Amino acid sequence: MSVIKEIYDVANDAAALKQKRAALKRALRTELKLNHKFLQDVKVEDIDDSRRIEMLKMLEIEELSAAVKLEIPYTLLSRKKVEEELATRHKVKPIVGFSIGELIEHLYLMISYLKKDYNNPRIHLNLRLINIYKYNRVLIELLN
Incomplete structure (x- = not known):
């Protein structure tokens, strides 16, 4: 195999990897921005728990x-x-010092757990949603 062919293949692989990375970042960012829109009302104190549950779902x-x-x-x-x-x-x-992987995992666990156990009386739903909102915003900033 010629050196030029090897260089071409390596450059081609690097370009494909860059495209996949960009697509992954874009998909994560889009999902996080959508969640951000859903959670914007969480800062308002006068919403009831039924609205909070709808937001969570x-x-x-x-x-x-x-x-x-x-x-x-x-x-x-x-x-x-x-x-x-x-x-x-x-x-x-x-979360000071968290890597992007740790933050993604934490946010995923927070949302997944709350979606399953939101009726637990020991859980303060509004505080949990506010924390999810904050983690979500931090992650958006790290991905930009």
Whole structure:
């Protein structure tokens, strides 16, 4: 095989990988932005629990689930970590230092758990939704 052919193949593979990475980021970002729209009312104090439950049921986790279950190499998406300034701005100190993979996994688990156990009387639904909203916003920023 010629050197030129090898270089061509490597360049071709790199271009295909870049396209796949861009598509994955776009799919995650789109899902997160949709969830952001659903959760915007959560900051309003005068909504009732039935509206909160509707909001929770509308949350999408298909792409988050795929990212967690397929064990994608998160460093391909972004090497960024949650810095103190970002966590402080969104008021979520416990996630300082989280990688994008840890944040995706945490957000997926938070939404999945709450979708299954939202009727638990020990759960403060509004606080949980607010936390999901904050994690979601941080993740959007890391993917940009």
